[in-house]
Amino acid sequence: MFELIRANKRRSVLLIAAFVGIAVVIGAVAGWLAGFGWIGVVLGLVISGAVAFASYWKADKIALAVSRARLADPDEYRRLHNLVEGLCIAGGLPKPAVYVVDDPAPNAFATGRNPKHAAIAVTTGLLEKLNRVELEGVIAHELSHIRNYDILVSTLAVTLVGSIAITTDIAIRMMWWNGGRERRDGDHDNGTNPLAYLGFALLILAPIIAKAMQATISRRRETLADVSACQLTRYPPGLISALEKLRDDKTVTHSASTATAHLWIEQPMSGVGDEGRLGSIHKLFDTHPPLDERISLLREL
Amino acid sequence: MTVALIVIAVVVVLLIVYLIAVYNGLIRRRNQIENAWSQIDVQLKRRLDLIPNLVETVKGYAAHERETLDAVIKARNSAIAAPDTPQAQGQADAALTASLRQVFALSEAYPDLKANQNFLALQEELTATEGRVAYARQFYNDSVLDYNNKIQAFPGNVVAGRMKFEAREYFEADEAARTVPTVEF
Numbered sequence: 001m002f003e004l005i006r007a008n009k010r011r012s013v014l015l016i017a018a019f020v021g022i023a024v025v026i027g028a029v030a031g032w033l034a035g036f037g038w039i040g041v042v043l044g045l046v047i048s049g050a051v052a053f054a055s056y057w058k059a060d061k062i063a064l065a066v067s068r069a070r071l072a073d074p075d076e077y078r079r080l081h082n083l084v085e086g087l088c089i090a091g092g093l094p095k096p097a098v099y100v101v102d103d104p105a106p107n108a109f110a111t112g113r114n115p116k117h118a119a120i121a122v123t124t125g126l127l128e129k130l131n132r133v134e135l136e137g138v139i140a141h142e143l144s145h146i147r148n149y150d151i152l153v154s155t156l157a158v159t160l161v162g163s164i165a166i167t168t169d170i171a172i173r174m175m176w177w178n179g180g181r182e183r184r185d186g187d188h189d190n191g192t193n194p195l196a197y198l199g200f201a202l203l204i205l206a207p208i209i210a211k212a213m214q215a216t217i218s219r220r221r222e223t224l225a226d227v228s229a230c231q232l233t234r235y236p237p238g239l240i241s242a243l244e245k246l247r248d249d250k251t252v253t254h255s256a257s258t259a260t261a262h263l264w265i266e267q268p269m270s271g272v273g274d275e276g277r278l279g280s281i282h283k284l285f286d287t288h289p290p291l292d293e294r295i296s297l298l299r300e301l
Numbered sequence: 302m303t304v305a306l307i308v309i310a311v312v313v314v315l316l317i318v319y320l321i322a323v324y325n326g327l328i329r330r331r332n333q334i335e336n337a338w339s340q341i342d343v344q345l346k347r348r349l350d351l352i353p354n355l356v357e358t359v360k361g362y363a364a365h366e367r368e369t370l371d372a373v374i375k376a377r378n379s380a381i382a383a384p385d386t387p388q389a390q391g392q393a394d395a396a397l398t399a400s401l402r403q404v405f406a407l408s409e410a411y412p413d414l415k416a417n418q419n420f421l422a423l424q425e426e427l428t429a430t431e432g433r434v435a436y437a438r439q440f441y442n443d444s445v446l447d448y449n450n451k452i453q454a455f456p457g458n459v460v461a462g463r464m465k466f467e468a469r470e471y472f473e474a475d476e477a478a479r480t481v482p483t484v485e486f
Contacts, residue, residue, distance in 0.1 A: 078422065082429030089340060090436035092333065092444070132428075234439065 004224070008149035012156055016052045019160045022209065023048030026167065029198055055159040060111040060119055060151075063158050063263060067109070067255045069099035069121040080127065083136050084120065087143050090232050096120050096146060105251035106130065109263035110142040111155045118146045125251060130242055137239030140229035141265055148228065150221045158260055168206040219289045222265075226294055227301070236301045243298070247291040266291065323460050330448040334469055337441035341472075344437050345380075345394065348430040352377045352401075355423045359404060362414035369403045376400040391472075394434070401427060438472050445469045 023044040031040020099121035106126040112118030120142045230236040246266045256268030267288035380393040408415040452461035
C-alpha cells in the first residue's frame with residue numbers, strides 16, 4: 001500500500017512536470033512562429049504553473065462543481081453517512097466530505113488531494129438502486145482510491161487534461177480562422193497564419209498526449225481499488241453484486257463530463273452524443289476495464 | 302586518514318538517523334493500536350447510549366412485550382458492568398446483539414412500530430453502530446498485525462528488542478459473536 005501511495009505521488013509530480021513542459025514547448029513554438037520570441041516560453045511557464053498550482057488546491061472543488069454535487073445532508077442521508085463513517089474506522093481514515101449528485105444513473109467518485117482533504121460523491125440513483133451491503137462495497141471502493149492517493153493523480157488529471165483539451169481546441173480553431181489561405185484586403189503582410197502550424201502539430205500530438213495521460217491514470221487502479229475495497233469490507237459479494245447492478249443498468253450518467261470520466265467507479269458513457277473530431281480523441285480516455293473483467297476478478301477472492 | 306574518519310563518521314550518522322526512523326515508525330504504529338482500541342470503546346458506548354431510546358420507542362407500541370424489552374435492558378446493564386477486558390466485553394456485546402435482534406424481530410408483528418420514523422432511525426443507527434464496532438475491531442487487528450510484523454522482522458526487531466516493544470494480542474471474537482446476525486432490509 002505504501003508503495004502505491006509513493007507511486008501515485010510520483011505520478012502526480014510527473015503529471016505536473018509533463019504538463020508544464022508541454023505548455024513551455026507550445027509557448028516556445030508559438031512565440032517563435034508568431035515572432036514574439038521568448039515571451040512565449042515565459043507565458044507558457046506562467047500560465048501552466050498557475051494552472052498546476054490551482055489544480056493542486058482547487059481541482060477537487062472543480063470536479064465536484066462540474067458534476068453538480070451538493071453536500072449530503074447528515075439527516076436526510078443518514079445511511080450514507082453511517083456507511084462512510086464505519087468504513088473510515090475500518091481503514092483508519094478521517095471521514096471525507098460526503099456529496100450527493102442528483103442523477104438517476106448509479107455511479108460514484110472520490111476526489112481530493114490527500115485523505116485529510118478528500119470528498120466522496122454518489123448519485124441519487126446509486127442510493128436508490130443499491131442495498132446496504134452493495135452501497136458499502138461501492139463506498140469502500142471509493143475510500144480505497146482516497147487511501148491509495150489515486151484521487152490526487154486523477155483529480156489533477158481532470159484539470160490538466162482539461163486545459164490541454166481547451167488549448168488544442170483553441171489552436172485548431174485559430175487554424176481555420178486564417179489558415180493558409182490567400183491574402184485578402186486588410187490582411188497583414190504575411191498572408192498565412194503561422195499559428196496554423198502549431199494547430200496542425202497539436203492536432204497530431206493531442207491524442208498522443210492523451211495516451212500518455214492515460215498511462216499515468218492507469219486502468220489497473222480500478223481493479224486495485226476493487227480488491228482493497230474487499231479488504232475493507234471483508235465481504236466481496238457486496239461489491240460484486242453492486243458491480244453487477246452497475247453493469248446491468250443502462251442509464252447514462254449525465255453529471256459526468258469527459259474531463260471527469262475517469263473519476264467515476266463505472267465509466268460513464270462518455271462519447272455518447274459526442275461526435276466528430278474530439279469524440280475520437282475522447283475515446284482514448286477509456287480508463288476503466290470492462291465491468292465483467294472486474295467482477296470475475298473479485299469472484300476469485 | 303582524515304578521509305577514512307570522515308567516511309566512518311558519515312556512516313555512523315546515517316545509521317543513527319536510520320535507527321531513529323525505525324524507532325519512530327514503531328512508536329507511530331503502537332499509538333495507532335491505542336487509538337484503534339479506544340475507537341472500539343467509543344463505538345460500544347455509543348451503542349449503549351442508543352438503547353434506552355429504542356426501548357422507550359418500542360414501549361409505546363408494544364408495551365406488553367415486556368420480556369423482550371427487559372432482556373435488552375438486562376443485557377445493556379451487564380455490558381456496562383462488564384470488566385474492561387476484550388474477552389468479557391466481547392461476550393457482553395454478543396449477548397446484547399442477540400437481544401436487540403429480538404426487538405427488531407418484534408417490529409414484524411407491529412406494523413405501526415415498523416412504520417415509525419423514530420424506530421426506523423434508531424434501527425439504522427444501531428445497525429450502523431454494530432457495523433462500526435466490527436470495523437473498529439478489524440482496524441485494531443490490522444494495526445496489531447502491522448505492528449507485530451514490524452517488531453518481529455528485520456530491522457524492527459533490532460530496535461524493538463532493546464526498546465521493550467512487545468507483540469500485541471489480537472482481538473478474537475468468540476463463537477457467539479462470530480455468527481453475524483442476518484438483518485433483512
